[in-house]
Amino acid sequence: MSLERTLSYQFIQKTKLSFTTLGVREIYLESAPPYKSYPQVEKIELKLRDIPEKGNFFQILSKRRSNRKYRKRPLSLEEISLLCFAAQGITAQAGFYLLRTAPSAGALYPVETYLAVNYSEEIPSGIYHLEVRSFVLEKLMEGNFGKILRDLALGQAFFEAASCVFIWSAVLRRTLSKYGERGLRYIFMDVAHICQNVLLAAEALHLKACPVGAFLDEEINEFLGLDGKEETVIYMATIGK
Numbered sequence: 001m002s003l004e005r006t007l008s009y010q011f012i013q014k015t016k017l018s019f020t021t022l023g024v025r026e027i028y029l030e031s032a033p034p035y036k037s038y039p040q041v042e043k044i045e046l047k048l049r050d051i052p053e054k055g056n057f058f059q060i061l062s063k064r065r066s067n068r069k070y071r072k073r074p075l076s077l078e079e080i081s082l083l084c085f086a087a088q089g090i091t092a093q094a095g096f097y098l099l100r101t102a103p104s105a106g107a108l109y110p111v112e113t114y115l116a117v118n119y120s121e122e123i124p125s126g127i128y129h130l131e132v133r134s135f136v137l138e139k140l141m142e143g144n145f146g147k148i149l150r151d152l153a154l155g156q157a158f159f160e161a162a163s164c165v166f167i168w169s170a171v172l173r174r175t176l177s178k179y180g181e182r183g184l185r186y187i188f189m190d191v192a193h194i195c196q197n198v199l200l201a202a203e204a205l206h207l208k209a210c211p212v213g214a215f216l217d218e219e220i221n222e223f224l225g226l227d228g229k230e231e232t233v234i235y236m237a238t239i240g241k
């Protein structure tokens with residue numbers, strides 16, 4: 001098969017910006033609400049006292065490594081809060097937009113964060129959604145789902161011993177309604193910024209972390225109650241001690 005026949009090649013070619021295609025809209029889509037929340041469910045307030053001094057940034061960069069050896073150790077509320085802050089903490093307001101720790105194309109923030117807490121002293125084990133505006137975790141399910149997530153991540157055994165697992169989904173319309181098909185590039189760039197923030201925050205907190213792209217998309221969508229169309233899982237990261 002030639003490279004030219006692959007979907008990936010065609011996608012890259014068809015979504016290149018040039019002077020001739022600039023301003024040409026190939027699709028028209030309604031947008032989606034900019035925030036997601038689960039108003040009826042139990043909430044856990046995340047706590048950020050002071051942003052801690054945690055070492056030299058360039059040391060943190062040079063030490064970051066994907067690490068898959070964890071020991072089922074609990075995370076504190078503060079550690080979980082700082083990881084969530086690194087992912088999608090709000091740091092400024094610009095008119096309508098709530099700007100965050102990670103950049104986002106057009107400040108459209110298409111990524112939603114879910115957190116599987118497996119081991120924590122202060123947060124009951126369960127599956128949570130991060131509500132970014134009020135910086136709370138919204139409880140979707142209670143229990144330790146390490147084994148289930150291991151199976152959904154193609155049997156990658158380290159999921160079971162991870163203290164928590166970040167799961168990121170994309171609400172496609174938020175970005176595609178402005179940028180058309182090229183928006184998909186931006187969605188994946190957005191989530192990579194978020195994930196790298198979390199990986200570096202984990203390193204700063206002396207935790208271990210690993211980004212994960214190998215998982216059964218539809219099964220995870222179903223597990224989280226996502227429809228896989230409007231919103232679909234795109235990336236994960238395990239965190240442990």
Ligand SMILES: Cc1cc2nc3c(=O)[nH]c(=O)nc-3n(C[C@H](O)[C@H](O)[C@H](O)COP(=O)(O)O)c2cc1C
Binds near residue numbers: 212
């Ligand atoms: C997009 C992406 C997907 C990845 N998926 C997995 C994965 O499913 N399982 C895994 O163990 N590591 C995964 N990794 C981690 C890579 O194996 C790791 O980053 C690479 O070996 C380089 O090592 P380092 O992160 O320690 O520098 C992924 C990394 C990226 C960036």
